[in-house]
Amino acid sequence: MERNFNNFLVKIFCVGDDGVGKSCVMNSYSSSGPLTPSLFKGSELTWTDYTLSVTHNQKPLKIRLVIGDQNELRRIKQIEFNDIFLICFSVDSKVSYDNVEKWSTEIKKILPTPNILLVGTKIDYRKEGGEFKPSIVTQEMGIEKAKEINAIKYMECSSATYEGIKEIFDESINIYMTKKLYAQDLRKKSFLIPKKNSNKKSCKTQ
Numbered sequence: 364m365e366r367n368f369n370n371f372l373v374k375i376f377c378v379g380d381d382g383v384g385k386s387c388v389m390n391s392y393s394s395s396g397p398l399t400p401s402l403f404k405g406s407e408l409t410w411t412d413y414t415l416s417v418t419h420n421q422k423p424l425k426i427r428l429v430i431g432d433q434n435e436l437r438r439i440k441q442i443e444f445n446d447i448f449l450i451c452f453s454v455d456s457k458v459s460y461d462n463v464e465k466w467s468t469e470i471k472k473i474l475p476t477p478n479i480l481l482v483g484t485k486i487d488y489r490k491e492g493g494e495f496k497p498s499i500v501t502q503e504m505g506i507e508k509a510k511e512i513n514a515i516k517y518m519e520c521s522s523a524t525y526e527g528i529k530e531i532f533d534e535s536i537n538i539y540m541t542k543k544l545y546a547q548d549l550r551k552k553s554f555l556i557p558k559k560n561s562n563k564k565s566c567k568t569q
């Protein structure tokens with residue numbers, strides 16, 4: 364039977380330290396390209412909760428993008444097991460990298476086994492002058508941190524160049540879909556299994 368994907372709402376929560384580029388990541392994705400100079404400077408980054416329609420593998424879907432802190436997460440009442448959490452740090456900020464664990468702990472207070480993608484932002488900084496900055500967080504460090512916090516994956520991006528942005532959201536949608544469809548199939552199967560209790564009851568009454 365054809366599934367109705369129009370009813371699917373992929374919720375993606377984006378958290379991380381101030382200034383790591385959360386709004387830019389979300390805006391870059393929702394505008395399908397590198398940010399224009401005005402958006403990039405942050406002057407028009409106004410929304411924190413936004414729903415958009417996308418096509419994924421030829422299926423229409425709705426995505427709700429939420430940017431915020433732990434208060435924002437608590438405000439959203441219906442957090443579900445298949446929602447996606449992007450924990451962002453900036454690759455030019457060791458402090459934001461060190462704070463990833465704090466964000467992971469906050470999320471786990473709300474949902475014990477969340478779907479986390481760890482996202483290293485602003486990777487265009489790495490290529491500045493063709494040289495690595497000494498304080499920069501490397502890809503290996505990102506992978507290591509993702510393992511430490513039990514994230515599904517470590518991914519990197521730049522809102523300045525759009526590099527890696529679409530991939531992060533494609534991956535988020537894939538994780539959501541896999542979990543949602545699996546849960547739906549399990550529910551269907553459970554209807555097909557005869558209940559043991561009902562058998563016992565009929566024996567007693569005979």
Ligand SMILES: Nc1nc2c(ncn2[C@@H]2O[C@H](COP(=O)(O)OP(=O)(O)OP(=O)(O)O)[C@@H](O)[C@H]2O)c(=O)[nH]1
Pocket residue numbers: 379380381382383384385386387388403404405408484485486487488520521522523524
């Ligand atoms: N070079 C570079 N700078 C970026 C990138 N993304 C964001 N920035 C810069 O970082 C600043 C902060 O980005 P925001 O998206 O506002 O960061 P935020 O995490 O939403 O910040 P808060 O709203 O304070 O939580 C922006 O004004 C941009 O100038 C990027 O990919 N590359």
